[in-house]
Amino acid sequence: PGPSPRMGHAMCEGPAGTVLLFGGASGPALGDLSDETWEWNAGRWRRLTPMHTPPGRRFHAMAWDPERRRVVLSGGTGAGLVLS
Numbered sequence: 237p238g239p240s241p242r243m244g245h246a247m248c249e250g251p252a253g254t255v256l257l258f259g260g261a262s263g264p265a266l267g268d269l270s271d272e273t274w275e276w277n278a279g280r281w282r283r284l285t286p287m288h289t290p291p292g293r294r295f296h297a298m299a300w301d302p303e304r305r306r307v308v309l310s311g312g313t314g315a316g317l318v319l320s
Contacts, residue, residue, distance in 0.1 A: 238281030239274045244294030248307065250275060251300070256284075256307060259314075261294040269293060269314045 239245075245260025255276040262268050269292030273284040296312025 239272060239283075240270075242270060245270070246296050246298040246309070246312075248298045248300050250307070251302075251305065253277075256298070256300065258298060258307070258309065259293045259296060259312065266294070 242260030250256040271292040293312035293314035298309040
């Protein structure tokens with residue numbers, strides 16, 4: 237299994253050649269916002285449970301910071317919020 241179909245999500249390179257996916261929207265009128273984090277590694281998806289998870293959102297950006305070994309996420313919209 238992997239992430240459900242969605243749009244407006246963000247993906248970035250992660251540690252050791254992995255790919256990370258966060259958020260996005262699905263459902264009627266794309267109103268269901270996801271706060272899920274997924275990792276693509278060695279040809280398969282795995283849902284991650286990070287210690288800190290921002291609220292679900294769409295149309296955000298994210299990047300892997302190799303020095304701090306963490307994802308930096310910015311912007312997006314969700315539940316009436318505009319985040320930056």
